[in-house]
Amino acid sequence: MNSYLRKLLFRYTDTSPTAATILMMLEGLESPGSPIPFDHIAFRTYGMEGQGIASLASFLETFGYADAGDELAFPNKKLRARWMRKPGMPRVFLSEIKVEELSEGAQAIIQRYAGAMGALAGAHAGMCSATGMLPWAHPTLHEYEDLAGESEYAAWVLVNGYTLNHMTVAVHRLQGFNRGGIRALNEELKRRGFELNQQGSELKVSPDGGLLQSSTVADSVLFRFADGEEQLVPGTYIEFAERAPLLQFAHVPAAELQEVQRRDGASSRVASTWKTAGLPDAR
Numbered sequence: 105m106n107s108y109l110r111k112l113l114f115r116y117t118d119t120s121p122t123a124a125t126i127l128m129m130l131e132g133l134e135s136p137g138s139p140i141p142f143d144h145i146a147f148r149t150y151g152m153e154g155q156g157i158a159s160l161a162s163f164l165e166t167f168g169y170a171d172a173g174d175e176l177a178f179p180n181k182k183l184r185a186r187w188m189r190k191p192g193m194p195r196v197f198l199s200e201i202k203v204e205e206l207s208e209g210a211q212a213i214i215q216r217y218a219g220a221m222g223a224l225a226g227a228h229a230g231m232c233s234a235t236g237m238l239p240w241a242h243p244t245l246h247e248y249e250d251l252a253g254e255s256e257y258a259a260w261v262l263v264n265g266y267t268l269n270h271m272t273v274a275v276h277r278l279q280g281f282n283r284g285g286i287r288a289l290n291e292e293l294k295r296r297g298f299e300l301n302q303q304g305s306e307l308k309v310s311p312d313g314g315l316l317q318s319s320t321v322a323d324s325v326l327f328r329f330a331d332g333e334e335q336l337v338p339g340t341y342i343e344f345a346e347r348a349p350l351l352q353f354a355h356v357p358a359a360e361l362q363e364v365q366r367r368d369g370a371s372s373r374v375a376s377t378w379k380t381a382g383l384p385d386a387r
Contacts, residue, residue: 108167109194111234112145116268116340119236120323122298123271123342129296130273133280141277143345144187144195147233148261148269150214151200154223157186160198160266163230164188169196181257182206194271201257210254213247217262229266238265245333256338263327263337270319272343276358276366286316286346293320301341314350314367319343 117124130140149156161171172187172195185199203214217240218225225232225239232239243251243262252259260269275286284291290300290307299321300306308317320343324336347366349356356365 108230108234109145112268113271115234115236116271119325120340120342122320122323123340126293126298126320126342127273130278130280133278135279138279141274142194143272143274143347144197145271146197146199146269146343147266148257148264149198149200149229149266150218150258150261151184151202151204152214152218152226155218155226155229156200157184157198159226159229160233161186161188163233164196169193182255183257201255201261203258206258207254210251210258213243213251214258214262216247217241217243225266232266233268236265236267238263240265242328242330244331245329245335246331248329248337260338264339268340270341270343272317272345274363275344275346276348276361277363286318286344289344290318310367312367314348316346316348317343 117127127140134140147160149160151157161169167190169188169190172189176185176187177183178185178199182202182205183199184202185197188196188198203211206214221240228237228239231237248259248262251262275281275289278289281289281292286307293300301319301321306318309315320341322338322341325339326334327337328334347363347368349361349366353361353365
């Protein structure tokens with residue numbers, strides 16, 4: 105699995121200059137040789153037969169990842185999601201858009217591309233996630249714009265496929281920000297000229313106050329459409345998460361806290377209320 109993550113990270117930093125620069129900055133603030141601690145990595149998919157969460161989950165299970173619990177629901181976004189875990193490795197957040205709940209026009213566009221590939225796209229989801237290869241033909245600019253008008257999520261998948269959507273740094277495990285936490289990191293990023301996502305709010309706080317998140321604005325990538333048009337489209341971004349200690353471990357010194365002693369992210373109750381705190385399309 106380490107080799108898969110290395111491929112993901114290489115592809116990610118190659119196509120996201122913002123993430124690459126920030127990760128280099130963080131490496132410079134950590135002790136020499138200390139790896140950047142990742143909280144989770146996230147993928148977006150189409151919820152279709154043979155594809156979606158199931159296809160990537162099956163791939164990850166071959167590397168020892170396991171489903172972490174209940175399905176999460178984001179009704180306003182027509183999304184469902186699941187967490188997967190493997191001890192000692194970053195969490196994986198898998199989400200899919202419920203294609204059947206989109207308009208007939210949006211469904212027709214998705215079926216024309218992802219549907220035409222059927223289960224073949226799902227079978228190659230793991231490889232596509234690491235290489236960034238689009239598992240279906242390039243759409244036209246008009247189709248992309250029509251889909252984006254209804255769902256930013258669905259349009260993102262149309263031109264990015266099942267590649268990595270974002271990586272999330274575990275700020276509570278960063279030595280350089282172990283006192284000021286995510287708020288200090290946000291201020292440092294802005295001081296250095298990075299643009300943070302202001303959707304909902306710059307700092308997203310879970311209803312229980314135990315999980316704090318922020319992110320950069322997605323980098324744009326040049327995409328060549330089937331009709332020959334070229335246009336910048338949203339690509340990947342980098343996210344930051346700070347998990348507070350669970351109440352029963354609040355007395356434990358920060359340096360001694362284990363990840364399992366901190367606020368987790370697999371509660372469907374929490375997921376259903378994140379929308380009031382400015383949850384992005386897929387975190």
